[in-house]
Amino acid sequence: MAVESQKQSTVSSTVEDYLKVVLKIEDMKQRASTSRVARHLDVADATVTDMLRKLKKAGLLEYKPYYGAALTRKGRQMAVRILRRHRLLEMFLHQVLGYGWEQVHQEAERLEHAVSDLFISRIDALLDFPAQDPHGEIIPDARGFRQVEDDLCLAEAEPGSYSVRKVTNSDPEFLAYLDKVGLRPATRLSLQEKSPFQGPLKLLPESGREAVYLGLEASRSIFVLPLKDRPPASAPLPKGRASRGTVGRSGRGAGEE
Amino acid sequence: MAVESQKQSTVSSTVEDYLKVVLKIEDMKQRASTSRVARHLDVADATVTDMLRKLKKAGLLEYKPYYGAALTRKGRQMAVRILRRHRLLEMFLHQVLGYGWEQVHQEAERLEHAVSDLFISRIDALLDFPAQDPHGEIIPDARGFRQVEDDLCLAEAEPGSYSVRKVTNSDPEFLAYLDKVGLRPATRLSLQEKSPFQGPLKLLPESGREAVYLGLEASRSIFVLPLKDRPPASAPLPKGRASRGTVGRSGRGAGEE
DNA sequence: GGGTATTATTAGACTAATCTAAAAATAAAG
DNA sequence: CTTTATTTTTAGATTAGTCTAATAATACCC
Numbered sequence: 176m177a178v179e180s181q182k183q184s185t186v187s188s189t190v191e192d193y194l195k196v197v198l199k200i201e202d203m204k205q206r207a208s209t210s211r212v213a214r215h216l217d218v219a220d221a222t223v224t225d226m227l228r229k230l231k232k233a234g235l236l237e238y239k240p241y242y243g244a245a246l247t248r249k250g251r252q253m254a255v256r257i258l259r260r261h262r263l264l265e266m267f268l269h270q271v272l273g274y275g276w277e278q279v280h281q282e283a284e285r286l287e288h289a290v291s292d293l294f295i296s297r298i299d300a301l302l303d304f305p306a307q308d309p310h311g312e313i314i315p316d317a318r319g320f321r322q323v324e325d326d327l328c329l330a331e332a333e334p335g336s337y338s339v340r341k342v343t344n345s346d347p348e349f350l351a352y353l354d355k356v357g358l359r360p361a362t363r364l365s366l367q368e369k370s371p372f373q374g375p376l377k378l379l380p381e382s383g384r385e386a387v388y389l390g391l392e393a394s395r396s397i398f399v400l401p402l403k404d405r406p407p408a409s410a411p412l413p414k415g416r417a418s419r420g421t422v423g424r425s426g427r428g429a430g431e432e
Numbered sequence: 433m434a435v436e437s438q439k440q441s442t443v444s445s446t447v448e449d450y451l452k453v454v455l456k457i458e459d460m461k462q463r464a465s466t467s468r469v470a471r472h473l474d475v476a477d478a479t480v481t482d483m484l485r486k487l488k489k490a491g492l493l494e495y496k497p498y499y500g501a502a503l504t505r506k507g508r509q510m511a512v513r514i515l516r517r518h519r520l521l522e523m524f525l526h527q528v529l530g531y532g533w534e535q536v537h538q539e540a541e542r543l544e545h546a547v548s549d550l551f552i553s554r555i556d557a558l559l560d561f562p563a564q565d566p567h568g569e570i571i572p573d574a575r576g577f578r579q580v581e582d583d584l585c586l587a588e589a590e591p592g593s594y595s596v597r598k599v600t601n602s603d604p605e606f607l608a609y610l611d612k613v614g615l616r617p618a619t620r621l622s623l624q625e626k627s628p629f630q631g632p633l634k635l636l637p638e639s640g641r642e643a644v645y646l647g648l649e650a651s652r653s654i655f656v657l658p659l660k661d662r663p664p665a666s667a668p669l670p671k672g673r674a675s676r677g678t679v680g681r682s683g684r685g686a687g688e689e
Numbered sequence: 690g691g692g693t694a695t696t697a698t699t700a701g702a703c704t705a706a707t708c709t710a711a712a713a714a715t716a717a718a719g
Numbered sequence: 720c721t722t723t724a725t726t727t728t729t730a731g732a733t734t735a736g737t738c739t740a741a742t743a744a745t746a747c748c749c
Binding site: 187189218219221222225226229240241 | 705706707708709710713714715
């Protein structure tokens with residue numbers, strides 16, 4: 176059949192932000208309820224109700240009153256496109272302009288709506304088609320494919336050896352702190368103990384001056400990969416990364432034929 | 433006296449565009465009338481009337497009904513800041529991302545409103561503090577100083593030898609044409625004759641395959657510097673540029689004390 | 690200097706995105 | 720299964736930026 180390259184209707188940057196948030200919530204396996212979306216965007220609930228109705232009419236998401244929203248293929252496609260832009264921009268700011276990983280998010284947040292596709296493809300090439308951003312987040316490819324991320328939340332991990340896969344928190348203060356104690360993507364660490372009753376985690380980062388006591392809440396934004404348990408000093412650095420996720424479409428059936 | 437570093441109140445990108453246009457018109461020694469501003473921005477005259485009143489109230493320009501607008505120091509400061517951003521961005525797109533000089537304008541037009549001051553200072557350093565953009569336009573420095581441009585419009589020039597200083601037209605088609613016939617900033621050329629009755633100019637660019645016949649209207653956007661008349665083949669390339677403009681404040685009395 | 694042409698302004702309206710406060714639906718708890 | 724608490728939606732308003740059509744001011748020309 177004819178492959179209609181459906182031109183991507185242009186949407187406002189506000190709409191892009193809504194789609195991005197719904198995608199983020201869906202990725203966390205949560206229901207994209209009015210209030211949850213509102214919290215992420217820091218707007219009033221009523222505003223979200225209106226917008227969701229509008230986005231439904233535009234065919235970008237399903238919306239059931241009093242229930243919530245779910246992206247359509249078209250909406251997801253757009254959301255993933257923004258996600259790709261955001262992460263590529265972060266990588267560019269970090270690698271080319273020397274931004275710290277705690278600085279990249281805010282700038283990318285504005286640029287993702289302003290740069291052209293040409294800009295994106297140029298920085299993609301300049302960076303040699305990076306697979307991850309400075310926080311360890313996977314960068315969707317140009318067609319919208321996203322590698323499945325097979326990582327584990329530190330908050331759920333058992334004591335043992337791990338390497339940091341990604342940090343899903345963009346608060347500059349928090350990231351600066353992690354940096355200070357030596358917790359960055361690719362850092363190896365040993366989780367030594369988890370205190371009971373929502374207590375902190377005792378960690379030993381490889382860059383390892385001393386043990387770090389990290390609050391449980393903070394540990395929820397750190398994702399790790401288990402390391403084959405070998406003597407940490409002689410363990411070979413897993414070049415690509417020991418176990419990779421399989422490659423799959425972004426979302427059920429999204430993307431073009 | 434105490435140096436109040438007056439924090440630059442933030443304005444919308446729309447306002448930035450208005451200020452930029454008024455600056456551009458003033459730079460052309462014209463009156464910033466409602467209709468002229470409207471034409472530059474491609475909006476209705478009525479829209480401009482409203483906006484000028486608003487900008488006057490914000491202290492960014494003077495506005496006399498039925499006459500026009502003139503930037504205040506504060507307004508000019510903001511406008512020059514955007515101009516600097518625009519031109520630095522163009523240079524960056526050209527030098528780092530490999531954009532053609534006919535492609536840079538459109539992208540910079542969006543980015544100038546979106547990038548942070550950090551971004552600007554980083555690309556400024558990366559480019560080694562360039563003095564001009566890809567069209568030969570002077571880039572104001574970080575304090576808002578602008579070199580006086582002592583160039584001559586080709587439309588007003590007498591036959592003789594010149595080098596191209598700048599091209600003040602951002603139409604991609606037009607720039608692509610100039611490029612094709614070998615007319616770019618720094619290109620040396622000889623203006624051979626000017627046909628009477630608004631006729632075309634006969635030019636011989638140094639990169640010089642053959643003579644170029646350029647319409648008078650087109651010649652208005654090309655600015656040149658006269659060359660000391662020596663045999664063109666042996667003339668030494670003026671390194672910095674033979675005669676430089678003096679350095680002065682951007683606009684009468686603008687800038688901080 | 691009065692009539693015509695041009696240029697500006699006013700008036701009224703629209704859209705996108707937002708808000709607050711009130712009303713309605715759903716969920717939770719006895 | 721009724722009452723209460725929570726969540727969501729509706730209603731009504733606001734702001735920024737824009738438009739068109741009508742009116743008013745200025746400029747130009749014999």
